[in-house]
Each structure stands twice: as C-alpha cells, then as structure tokens.
Amino acid sequence: MTALLAQPFYTVAVGWGARPAWRLHPMALGRTIGEVQQITANNGAGARSYPDGMEYAPTGSYPWRTPIWINLLGDPTLAAFPLAPPRALRATQEGDQVVLEWEGDAERYQLLRATGAGGFAHLAMISDAKRFVDEAPVAGARYQLRALGKQEVYAGSFFTASQGIYARAGTAPPPAPDLQQAVTGPGPHRLALEQDGVLLAPLRPPATGKLRLRASGWHYLPEDGFAGAVEIALTAYASGQTVTGRLRLDVRP
Incomplete structure (x- = not known):
C-alpha cells in the first residue's frame, strides 16, 4: 500500500482488504473515501443478530462472525468530484x-x-458574490473559504466543496510569488521554489511539458525540442494565509 501511494502523480489513496466488501457506491453521491471506509467497517445493524444484522455479507466463508479487515492509506477526504478552489482571499x-x-x-x-486554537466553524454561505463583511469579527481569527459546486447524477444531486484557501485579518499575507528561472537542455529541470517561511507548490500543470515530483523537489520536463517561455501557476502558504502567483520558465535548447 505504501509503495502504491508513493508513486508521483499516480495514487492519492489506497484501499486494501474486503472483509466485508468495500461499499464504494456512496462516493457517487459525494461521500469521501474516508466516510466509505467507516461505512464499510460499521456495515450492518448492531442491534440485530448475525447474519440478519449484516447489510452485506462478508466476502467468503469464515469460522468467526462479522470479520473486519479493511485498510486505507492516503487522503481520507478524497471525493469523486474534484472542484477548483477560489483564489486570492x-x-x-x-x-x-x-x-x-x-x-x-x-x-x-x-x-x-x-478562533484561538479551535477548529474552523461555519460562518456563512455566499451566493453570486465574491465579497463578505464579518460584522462581528474576533481578534486574531482565521478564515477559510471553499468553493461549492452542484453535481448531478442519476440518483440525485448534491454539493461538493473544494480545498480551502486561508486569510487572517491584521496579518500581512505572503507576497504573491512572481518568479523567473532559466533552464537549459532536455531536463528534467528542478524548480527553484525555496523561500524562507513560505511553502510554495505548483497549482496546476503547465500548458506544455510535464511536472514531476521527486525526492529533491518539483521538476519540469519539457517536450522534445521545445524552447520558449512556460508559465507555471503557484500557490504560496505562510502565516495561515494563501496567495497565488506564477513561475516563468525560460526553456533553452
């Protein structure tokens, strides 16, 4: 499972085992893979005796009752309908x-x-606007914003949420990265994304060429014979806040 998860640009989550069988179909209505694992492990109604309490019979035939052997590694928030997050909060x-x-x-x-050391709590649902006024703010509060998208499938419709972006009043956000780098040759070329106190990462693949994540960092692999300018969108996170920017690569043969 770990080997599968460690492949760059390959695996986000790995599920293993099937006692009882994985019940993945709730993901078709917006549930996450972590919720699916919990549903699978808690399969059935505990108040009813075996096997009547089982919603699904375990795979195979075993000498013990209601065996559970399922494993999950990776991102438990993985959903079947990814959504792009908002920008520049x-x-x-x-x-x-x-x-x-x-x-x-x-x-x-x-x-x-x-607020304080507590977790995030719902503040507002906002439609058809890109502005909100917190009329009762709390000193030092952190804000998280997520885009919501309506998904429609044969069984119904539901809303999914994007990853969150962050901001904090009274604290200057990190500067939006506007980086330049020249590289020569066929590559792959390591991207210079180190900044003190700021976490930088590519936001999406470039229009040409490919990105690869290796132990030493992010690398860019140009197409054969390509020479020219490439723009890579970046996200920067520091002090509990998120901004977006870019890295402009000058690719020379």
Missing part, C-alpha cells in the same frame, strides 16, 4: 468589521472561521 480590517474579498468562478462559496 483577502481579509481587511475596516473599523469594527472585517471585509473579505476573493476571486473565483463558482456560483456558491462556504466561509468558515477559526
């Missing part, structure tokens, strides 16, 4: 209020807020 203190603004293409957004 900004939180600005204006008097007794905090004004949040962002960029994005979704029709609906979910805004969450965390």
Whole structure:
C-alpha cells in the first residue's frame, strides 16, 4: 500500500482488504473515501443478530462472525468530484468589521472561521458574490473559504466543496510569488521554489511539458525540442494565509 501511494502523480489513496466488501457506491453521491471506509467497517445493524444484522455479507466463508479487515492509506477526504478552489482571499480590517474579498468562478462559496486554537466553524454561505463583511469579527481569527459546486447524477444531486484557501485579518499575507528561472537542455529541470517561511507548490500543470515530483523537489520536463517561455501557476502558504502567483520558465535548447 505504501509503495502504491508513493508513486508521483499516480495514487492519492489506497484501499486494501474486503472483509466485508468495500461499499464504494456512496462516493457517487459525494461521500469521501474516508466516510466509505467507516461505512464499510460499521456495515450492518448492531442491534440485530448475525447474519440478519449484516447489510452485506462478508466476502467468503469464515469460522468467526462479522470479520473486519479493511485498510486505507492516503487522503481520507478524497471525493469523486474534484472542484477548483477560489483564489486570492483577502481579509481587511475596516473599523469594527472585517471585509473579505476573493476571486473565483463558482456560483456558491462556504466561509468558515477559526478562533484561538479551535477548529474552523461555519460562518456563512455566499451566493453570486465574491465579497463578505464579518460584522462581528474576533481578534486574531482565521478564515477559510471553499468553493461549492452542484453535481448531478442519476440518483440525485448534491454539493461538493473544494480545498480551502486561508486569510487572517491584521496579518500581512505572503507576497504573491512572481518568479523567473532559466533552464537549459532536455531536463528534467528542478524548480527553484525555496523561500524562507513560505511553502510554495505548483497549482496546476503547465500548458506544455510535464511536472514531476521527486525526492529533491518539483521538476519540469519539457517536450522534445521545445524552447520558449512556460508559465507555471503557484500557490504560496505562510502565516495561515494563501496567495497565488506564477513561475516563468525560460526553456533553452
């Protein structure tokens, strides 16, 4: 399982075992693979005796009752309908209020807020807007914004959420990366993404060539014979805040 998970650009999550058989079909209605594992392990109604309490019979025939042997490694939040996150969330203190603004293409957004050492709690659902005013802010609060998208399948419709982006009022966000790098030869070329106190990572694949993640970092592999400029979208995270930028590669033969 670990070997499968460690392949670059290959595997996000690995499920193993089938006692009882994996019940993956809830993912077709927006459930995550972590929820599916829990549903599978808790298969059946505990108040009813075996085998009547089983919603699905275990795979095979065993000398013990209701055996459970299922394993999951990787991202338990993996869902079947990925959605692009919003961009450039900004939180600005204006008097007794905090004004949040962002960029994005979704029709609906979910805004969450965390205070102190606590986790994020729902603050607002926002439709057809890219601005929200927190009229009762809390000092030092952190904000998380996620895009919501409506998915329609034969069994019904539901909303899925993107990854979150973050901002904090009263704290300057990290500078949006605007990097340049020249590389020569066929590659692969290691991307110079090191900045003190800032976590940088590619946001999406470039229009030409490929990205590869290796032990030494991200690498760019140009197409055979390619020479020219390539732009790679980047995300930067620091001080609990997220911004987007770019790396411009000058690829020379």
